[in-house]
Amino acid sequence: MSTDAVEKSELVTLTIDDVEVSVPKGTLVIRAAEQIGVQIPRFCDHPLLEPVGACRQCLVEVLDAGNGRGMPKPPASCTLAVADGMVVRTQATSKVADKAQQGTMEFLLINHPLDCPMCDKGGECPLQNQAMSNGRGESRYIEEKRTYPKPINISTQVLLDRERCVLCARCTRFSEQIAGDPFIEMIERGALQQVGIYENEPFDSYFSGNTIQVCPVGALTSSSYRFRSRPFDLVSTPSVGEHDACGSAIRVDHRRGKVMRRLSGNDPEVNEEWITDKDRFAFTYAQSGDRIETPLVRDEESGELRPASWPAAFAVAARGLAAAGERGGVGVLTGGRLTAEDAYAYSKFARVALDTNDIDFRARPHTPEEAGFLAALVAGRGLGVEYADLEGASSVLLVGLEPEDEAGTIFLRLRKAARASGRKPVLSIAPFTSPGLRKMHGTLVRTAPGDEPRALDETELDRDAVILVGERVAEVPGGLTAAARLAARTGARMAWVPRRAGDRGALDAGCLPQLLPGGRLVDDAAARVDIGTVWGATVPSAPGRDGAAILAAAAAGELGGLVVAGVDPVDLADPRAGAALDAAGFLVSLELRESAVTERADVVFPVAPAVNKAGTFVNWEGRPRPFETVMPEPAALPDLRVLAGIAEEMGPGLGFRTVQEARTEMAEIGEWDGERATFPGRSEASEAETSAAAGPSGLASSALTPDPATTATDAPASSASSVSGSAVQAVLASWKQMVDDGRMQDGDPAYKGTARKPVLLVSAAMLERLGVPEGALVELTGTVGSVVLPAKVADLPDGVCWTATNSGGVNLARDVGVHTGSVVRLEGGPA
Numbered sequence: 158m159s160t161d162a163v164e165k166s167e168l169v170t171l172t173i174d175d176v177e178v179s180v181p182k183g184t185l186v187i188r189a190a191e192q193i194g195v196q197i198p199r200f201c202d203h204p205l206l207e208p209v210g211a212c213r214q215c216l217v218e219v220l221d222a223g224n225g226r227g228m229p230k231p232p233a234s235c236t237l238a239v240a241d242g243m244v245v246r247t248q249a250t251s252k253v254a255d256k257a258q259q260g261t262m263e264f265l266l267i268n269h270p271l272d273c274p275m276c277d278k279g280g281e282c283p284l285q286n287q288a289m290s291n292g293r294g295e296s297r298y299i300e301e302k303r304t305y306p307k308p309i310n311i312s313t314q315v316l317l318d319r320e321r322c323v324l325c326a327r328c329t330r331f332s333e334q335i336a337g338d339p340f341i342e343m344i345e346r347g348a349l350q351q352v353g354i355y356e357n358e359p360f361d362s363y364f365s366g367n368t369i370q371v372c373p374v375g376a377l378t379s380s381s382y383r384f385r386s387r388p389f390d391l392v393s394t395p396s397v398g399e400h401d402a403c404g405s406a407i408r409v410d411h412r413r414g415k416v417m418r419r420l421s422g423n424d425p426e427v428n429e430e431w432i433t434d435k436d437r438f439a440f441t442y443a444q445s446g447d448r449i450e451t452p453l454v455r456d457e458e459s460g461e462l463r464p465a466s467w468p469a470a471f472a473v474a475a476r477g478l479a480a481a482g483e484r485g486g487v488g489v490l491t492g493g494r495l496t497a498e499d500a501y502a503y504s505k506f507a508r509v510a511l512d513t514n515d516i517d518f519r520a521r522p523h524t525p526e527e528a529g530f531l532a533a534l535v536a537g538r539g540l541g542v543e544y545a546d547l548e549g550a551s552s553v554l555l556v557g558l559e560p561e562d563e564a565g566t567i568f569l570r571l572r573k574a575a576r577a578s579g580r581k582p583v584l585s586i587a588p589f590t591s592p593g594l595r596k597m598h599g600t601l602v603r604t605a606p607g608d609e610p611r612a613l614d615e616t617e618l619d620r621d622a623v624i625l626v627g628e629r630v631a632e633v634p635g636g637l638t639a640a641a642r643l644a645a646r647t648g649a650r651m652a653w654v655p656r657r658a659g660d661r662g663a664l665d666a667g668c669l670p671q672l673l674p675g676g677r678l679v680d681d682a683a684a685r686v687d688i689g690t691v692w693g694a695t696v697p698s699a700p701g702r703d704g705a706a707i708l709a710a711a712a713a714g715e716l717g718g719l720v721v722a723g724v725d726p727v728d729l730a731d732p733r734a735g736a737a738l739d740a741a742g743f744l745v746s747l748e749l750r751e752s753a754v755t756e757r758a759d760v761v762f763p764v765a766p767a768v769n770k771a772g773t774f775v776n777w778e779g780r781p782r783p784f785e786t787v788m789p790e791p792a793a794l795p796d797l798r799v800l801a802g803i804a805e806e807m808g809p810g811l812g813f814r815t816v817q818e819a820r821t822e823m824a825e826i827g828e829w830d831g832e833r834a835t836f837p838g839r840s841e842a843s844e845a846e847t848s849a850a851a852g853p854s855g856l857a858s859s860a861l862t863p864d865p866a867t868t869a870t871d872a873p874a875s876s877a878s879s880v881s882g883s884a885v886q887a888v889l890a891s892w893k894q895m896v897d898d899g900r901m902q903d904g905d906p907a908y909k910g911t912a913r914k915p916v917l918l919v920s921a922a923m924l925e926r927l928g929v930p931e932g933a934l935v936e937l938t939g940t941v942g943s944v945v946l947p948a949k950v951a952d953l954p955d956g957v958c959w960t961a962t963n964s965g966g967v968n969l970a971r972d973v974g975v976h977t978g979s980v981v982r983l984e985g986g987p988a
Contacts, residue, residue: 168180168181168182169181169182169241170241171186171223171239171240171242171243171244171245172243172244173186173189173190173195173245173246173247174190174193174195174245174246174247174249174250175250178192180239183238184239185208185236185237185238185239186238186243187202187215187234187235188204189245190217190234190247195247195249197215197234197247197248198215198248198258198262198290199212199235200212200265200284200287200323200325200327200373201214201325201326201327202215203330205335205429205430205431206327206331206334206335207334208235208236209235209236210233210236211325212265212323213233213261214258214261214265214287214291215234215235216232216233216234216254216257216258216261217231217232217234217237217246217254218231218245218246218247218253218254219232219243219244219246220244220245220246221242221243222240223240223242227244231253231254255291258291259292259293262287262288262291262292263292263293263296263297263298265284265323266288266292266296267298267300267302268302268303269284269302269321269374270320270321272321273285275384276321276375277378277379277382277383278372278374278375278378279375279387280387280388281388282373282375283373283374284323284374302320304320305318305319305351307320308383309354310359310380311340311359311360311365311377312361312365312911313359313908313911314366314379314380314381314434314907314908314911315360315369315377315379316377316379316380316383317354317376318375318376318377318378319351319352321376322352322374322376323374324343325372325373327371327372327373328341328377329341329343331367331371332360332362332365334576335364335367335569335572335573336362336363336569336572337596337597338360338361338362338365338596340355340358340359340360340361340362341354341368352376361911362434363433363434363435363561363562363565363895363911364433364434364565364569365434365911366379366434366438370420371430379438379907381438381908382417382418385418386410386412386418390412391410391412391418392410393408393409394409394411394785395407395422395784396408396409396422396767396768396784396785396787397767397774397783397784398432398433398435398436398658399494399767399774399901400433400436400439400657400658401433401436401564401565401657402654402656402657402658402660402661402776402777403427403428403564403565403567403776403777404428404566404774404775404777404778404780404782405421405422405427405428405432405433405436405565406421406422406427406428406782407419407420407421407436407437408420408421408422409440409768411787411788415444416443416444416768419438420437421436421437426544426545427544427566427776427780428566428569429569431569432565432566433895434895434896434911435896435902436565438905438907439905439908440768441903441904441905442750442766442900442903442904443749443767443768443769445750445903445904447750447751448763448792449749449755449761449793450792450793451464452464452466452467452470452760452761452763453465453470453755453758453761454469454759454760454761455760462761470762471802471803471805471806472806474762474803475803476806477718477759477760478511478718478720478743478745478803478807480717480743481716481717481743482512482513482718483717484717485710485714485716485742486511486513486717486718487507487511487513487515487718487719487743488513488515488516488707488710488711488718488719488720489506489507489511489515489516489517489668489719489720489722490516490517490518490719490720490721490729491516491663491724492518492520492657492721492722492723492724492725493518493520493655493656493657494658494659494723494725495518495659495662495663495723496662496770496772496773496774496795497659497663497666497772497774497775497781497823497829497834498772498773498795498816498820498823499659499722500518500662500663500666500668501666501667501674501797501819502796502800502813502819503668503800504668504673505674505811506720506804506811508673508692508696508697509694509804509811510800510803510804510808511720512697513701514670514671514679514700515670515701515716516667516669516670516701517668517669517670517704517707518659518660518663518669518704519631519660520724520725520729521628521632522631522632522705523631523632523703523704524632524633524634524635525703526631526635526637527631528670528671528672528703529671530637530641530653531664531672532672534653535653535661535664535676536664536665536669536672536675537665537675537676537827537835538676538779538836541650542623542625542651542652542778543778544566544567546623546650547567547570547571547574547623548573549574550574550582550621550623550650551582551621552582552583553571553574553582553583553584553623553625554586554622554623554625555584555585555587555594555599555625555627556586556609556613556624556625556626556630556640557586557626557627557629557630557631558585558625558626558627558629559587559591559593559892560597561591561592561593561895562591562892563627563654563892564654564656564777567654567777568596571583571597571599572596572598575597575598575599581599581600583597583598583599583600584599584600584602584616585599585600585601586604586609586612586613586616587601587603587604588603588604588605588606588890588953588957589601589951589952589953589959590951601952602616603953603954605888605954605956605957606633606888606889606890606957606978607633607634607888607978609630609639610633610635610636610638610639611639613636613640614639614642614643616643617647618647618649619648620648621649622650623649623650623651624643624649624650624651624652625652625654626651626653626654627655628654628655628660629892629977632976632977633978652778653777655777656893658774659774661774661775661777661834664676665775665779665827665834665836666823671700671701673688674688674823674826674836675837676836677836679696679697679698679701680700682698688826691825692812693812705733707737708729708733708734709733711738711741712733712736714740716741716742717741717742717743718741718742718743718744718745719737719738719744720745720747721745721746721747721748722747722748723747723748723749723764724754725752725899725900725901729753729754738754739757741757743759744757744759745758745759745761745762745803746758746760746761746762747761747762747800748761748763749763749765749766749793750900752900762794763792763793763794764793764796764799765790765793766790766793768788769786769787769789769790769793770786770816771784771785771795771816771817772784772795772816773820773830775829775834778833779833779834780833780834781830781831781833781834783830795816797811797813797814797816798814801813883926883927883928883929883984883985884982884983884984885926885982885983885984886981887923887957887981888957888958888978888979888980888981889937889957889958889959889960889969889975889976889977889978889979889981890957890958890959891959891961891962891976891977892962892977893962894912894961894964896908896909896911896912896913897912897962898964898965898966898968899963913961914965915946915947916946916947916948916949916960917935917958917983918948918949918951918953918959918960919948919949919950919953919958920950920951920954920955920956920957921950922955923953923955923956923958924950927983927984929948931949931950932948933947933985934947934948935947935948935984935985936983936984936985937973937981937982938973938981938982938983938984939969939973939974940973940974940975940979941972941973941974942972942973942974943973944973946960948985958981958983962976
């Protein structure tokens with residue numbers, strides 16, 4: 158049978174309001190009606206939630222159910238599947254359907270308060286709209302309405318006004334079906350039915366804000382937005398989430414130069430209609446009182462930073478960097494928050510203005526092999542893995558990646574795939590079964606830190622599998638090579654998932670010492686000529702230093718200066734970082750807010766956050782996610798404009814000043830605005846290339862010799878042992894939680910109140926050796942300090958412990974001097 162014949166055989170033809178329509182078998186009547194332009198009113202229905210028929214607002218008249226007989230009562234169109242020959246009439250053509258819908262609306266309004274002028278949903282409320290379009294003109298009920306105490310804090314961020322609820326169950330279905338966090342549920346029955354919450358448990362979910370957006374009335378509201386604005390006073394602008402590498406579509410609502418709220422955008426190919434609470438609520442950092450509002454230059458006499466004009470600051474920075482270049486050169490640390498256009502400007506600035514390949518976007522720990530892995534398999538090309546592939550893959554292997562904490566949209570897609578297939582397609586090479594893995598119905602490959610290469614070599618996958626490699630694998634010597642080896646051996650597709658929104662774009666833009674824009678190698682003479690032709694300059698060929706080597710060289714006095722681009726001081730929490738910043742002969746900082754870098758800088762430039770500039774984030778798929786300026790900000794400039802100003806003082810300049818001019822030049826190197834960022838000669842990695850990168854002669858394996866300065870694993874798990882008394886040694890596992898102490902999450906106490914409490918996870922055997930009960934305080938000691946945390950039992954390998962990297966006011970690297978793979982001392986304290 159031909160494909161066309163198969164497709165036709167799967168179509169069902171029915172008539173809706175005298176219009177014949179053919180739709181796939183299994184389509185709901187409410188969806189079929191939408192295809193002919195008929196909007197049936199509804200509250201409980203949502204295309205991404207399982208149908209429930211709770212509100213009964215979408216009643217229709219069925220004259221023929223496809224069997225020659227009609228239905229005696231109007232059914233709910235949101236739960237009724239189409240049938241061949243079915244005849245349906247909606248409220249547009251049927252008095253029966255119209256009367257039924259008016260009756261349902263009347264019942265819904267019996268107890269619903271008439272407080273539209275003060276309700277946050279007023280002006281964008283489906284109940285308000287449909288009461289006008291599909292309800293009666295007046296109410297016949299004069300009885301007293303039902304009331305409840307209000308509002309109820311489901312969490313610090315989500316508030317519940319029960320009397321407004323129409324019992325559509327959208328919020329409870331989202332929590333159970335999509336997020337896997339069933340902390341709210343419908344309780345009681347009949348007139349007593351209401352949304353219930355656990356008595357002593359808050360709404361503990363990284364995705365709780367989606368319940369506010371899908372609520373069709375004002376029953377769920379945000380504590381940070383409540384009573385702050387009216388929808389019709391807001392200006393709405395589409396944008397892209399700047400917190401992780403998922404590239405989620407968002408909508409920014411602002412008024413009078415201030416962002417009031419952010420909502421999820423609708424992008425079926427990426428985040429569908431869901432975003433994390435971080436993307437939704439963590440935007441107040443850009444409105445913080447410590448924003449840098451003018452360039453600052455350090456006074457030579459007083460040693461204090463003083464305000465300066467932009468031209469004066471450009472001139473001082475240019476002179477200082479030129480002199481620093483003569484004293485040993487300048488290193489450039491870009492960080493991962495940059496747009497692709499800004500990252501491209503840093504890449505060009507380093508090579509053209511500073512004549513150096515000393516540039517790195519990675520402030521985090523990494524082994525030397527990571528650069529080879531990224532150059533061979535990631536930079537300048539997509540890896541052939543998209544969000545849709547996560548749902549269709551036979552299995553997905555997570556390596557050094559905790560999606561619920563590090564890539565929320567990936568987590569939602571994997572959970573959706575697990576629910577749809579009824580299988581357990583997710584495998585995770587990790588130290589314990591995390592809450593996120595449990596929600597994805599995944600299978601744990603229990604692995605101690607540093608043992609990931611062995612686990613990868615012992616893993617079997619089929620060709621339809623997908624391997625998602627998190628950036629934390631770069632802390633394990635041999636980890637990335639083992640992942641590439643697994644992909645080459647099994648034929649599985651592989652993708653790299655960094656944590657920050659700008660990491661992939663920075664990689665493609667050449668913010669690595671080995672790479673030029675487009676993923677081409679610095680030591681490739683032809684690549685230098687090609688890029689130099691576009692730039693109108695000579696590209697330096699001398700090998701560059703990575704971030705760790707740049708810091709080490711600066712601390713040793715071997716570098717004359719540093720350019721630091723908004724790198725979070727927490728990410729620079731390295732024993733060498735402070736010394737490097739202090740020792741740098743000349744330090745230029747491009748930053749949004751005051752930081753530890755600002756305190757040491759010779760020149761400080763205020764730069765614009767994502768909301769105040771246009772740009773492009775390239776997400777983990779390699780998909781460009783462009784966005785335009787939401788609100789102009791006269792007090793700050795895009796990074797590329799600042800760099801252009803400095804470069805013009807130093808010599809020929811960058812050749813562009815605006816984002817659009819930068820995009821035009823970037824287009825000469827490759828494709829940045831299509832479905833996927835691609836560049837000549839850097840198409841999807843073939844199996845042969847993957848094999849070469851994983852093999853003994855490949856690029857990734859050419860840098861496998863561990864460097865003590867960048868190797869994260871201090872000792873294998875087997876070295877964990879008893880020390881004395883109630884003290885034991887353990888190998889530390891750790892990662893950042895979604896809601897943590899990152900500076901881009903400052904400014905909203907209600908949002909920060911949803912952070913998970915700090916805890917130390919240990920095995921039952923280790924807890925017994927510590928001699929304390931579960932819940933007791935345990936002191937974790939590293940090389941520079943210690944922290945006291947409550948202990949909790951988890952399915953960790955014996956000799957391994959886990960705690961969050963940067964939560965509860967404690968940054969492990971800065972305050973304790975440890976990171977994943979470090980050997981730490983644990984000592985039991987009082988319960």
